[in-house]
Amino acid sequence: MRKPDPLQLDALVRQAVEGTTALVAAAAPPPRRPPLQGSRRRRLWELDGHAHCPVLGVCLPMRVLRQVLNKALRGAAQADDYELHCGAVxxxxxxxxxxxxxQRELDHRYGVAVRQATLVKTPEALAAWWDDALRCQDIAGPLWAALTHPRCTPELACRIEGQVHMLQHQAGMAARVDFDRFEALLQENAVLSRELGGAQQRCMRQAADHVRRADELQAQVVSLRAQLIVRDTAIAGLREDLQTLEAAVPGLKSRFELARANQHLIERVHQAERAQLQSQHEVERQRRHAEELAAELQRRPAGRAEPLAGESSSSADDIPARLDDQAVLCVGGRPASVPVYRQLIERTGGRFLHHDGGDEDSVAKLDATLAAADLVICQTGCISHDAYWRVKDHCKRTGKRCVFVESPSGAGLKRALLTLIPVPVGEAGRT
Structure with a gap:
């Protein structure tokens, strides 16, 4: 058999389309074929004229329909999908x-649905089976099996065709909605793609920064390891040198310890010499001061000796100035009397320090003030218990001279100073 020309195939398809259009445009619809009797299924060409369009449109994809037509006509049709569909109908x-x-392609493709439909024996049962199949997503197989079923009445076929027709409208609308949604998704995907590209670039920059930082840290680690190796090598060399010296000079370690102890003793001797020299200077100053006071006492008349003694008991200037370069700490006392305490101690040549005993000043500061003091006067009637025990414990541990005064007054402070300052023998008569 000679292979037909593709142009002839297209002409045949167009003729079929024109014939289909003329049939649809006819006023009177084609008469329905009477239902078959018996159990033989209907063939495709035995269906009503309105059934071929939904059957081919729903049951066969355009790709499969084109393959079937090309195989049946032994050629390749150049018509578009609509013309090909109309020609096939x-x-x-x-x-x-x-x-x-x-017919063969539909039977082969939907054989399972056809076998299921053969179990239905009445039009009512077939209608119920179709209603159940209509709820499923794929109705191509049930449509072909129901329309070709021997118990499919014209009324049932008309109802099935109407339902499929409406489903096609709904499917077209859904496809349009899906297309619009697809367009929106494409736009959104483009925006997200741009954002993703920017995020990827940022991630790449950050990754490059992390790699650079890691390289720098690795270089630092290598440098530190090299320094550690150099240090360990130096330490090992010094240990070997020390072992060599110890082996060459027996008792080197003990000699080094003795030399260090000797250096410490020399420093202590120097400190003792400085203290001794300072004490000699202080004794010499006190001796000269005592000689001056004795000479002044001899120059005064005997009748004025008693008033002078009375003046010494009531004047702050009569206290010998023996507190040069010494810090006197007064703990407690009334705030109004603090200037009097300061004036009295500074007249003796000392440096005045004061702590209120915990009323306003922090008790924790008392330890530092005690450490800076050389002499301590504690007025027990005006301090807290915590401050009292701190003063007592510090003076006991350090050996500092401390006088506890019960009544906060100027006279009590004078007596405390006389207790702290030893009076020379030449001035015993004045005190």
Whole structure:
């Protein structure tokens, strides 16, 4: 058989389309075929004229329909999908090679649905089976099995065709909505793609920064390891030198310890010499001061000796100035009397320090003030118990001279100073 020309195939398809259009435009619809009797299924060309369009449109994808037509006509049709569909519908209204090829393809593709439908024996049962199948997502197989079923009445076929027609409208609308949604998703995907590109670039920059920082840290680690190796090597060399010296000079360690102890003793001797020299200077100063006071006492008349003694008991200037370069700490006392305490101690040549005993000043500061003091006067009637025990414990541990005064007054402070300052023998008569 000679292979047909593709142009002839397209002409045949267009003729079929025109014939289908003329049939649709006819006023009177084609008469329905009476339902078959017995159990033989209907063939595709035996269906009503309105059934071929939904059957081919729903049951066969365009790709499969084109393959079937090309195989049946032994050529490649150049028509578009609509023209190809209309031509196939026109060919399937009669028993043609195209109709037989489509029949075989549908039976092969939907054999499972056809076998399930054979279990239905009445039109009512077939209608119920179709309603159940209509709830499923894929109705292509049930549509072909129901329309070709021997118990499918014209009324049931008309209802099935109407339902499929409406489903096609809904599917078209859904496809349009899906297309719009797809367009929106494409735009959103473009925006997200740009954002993703920016994020990827930022991630790449950050990754490069992390790699650079890691390289720098690795270089620092290598440098520190090298320094550690150099140090360990130096330490090992020094240890070897020390072992060599110890082996060459027996008792080197003990000699080094003795030399260090000797250096410490020399420093202590120097400190003792400085203290001794300072004490000699202080004794010499006190001796000269005593000689001056004795000479002044001899120059004064005997009748004025008693008033002078009375003056010494009531004047702060009569206290010998023996507190040069010494810090006197007064703990406690009334705030109004603090200037009097300061004036009295500074007249003796000392440096005045004061702590209120915990009323306003922090008790924790008392330890530092005690450490800076050389002499301590504690007025027990004006301090807290904590401050009292701190003063007593510090003076006991350090050996500092401390006088506890019960009554906070100027006279009590004078007596405390006389207690702290030893009076020379030449001035015993004045005190």
């Amino acid at each position: 026109a060919e399937c209204k009669a028993r043609t090679p195209v109709a037989e090829a489509v």
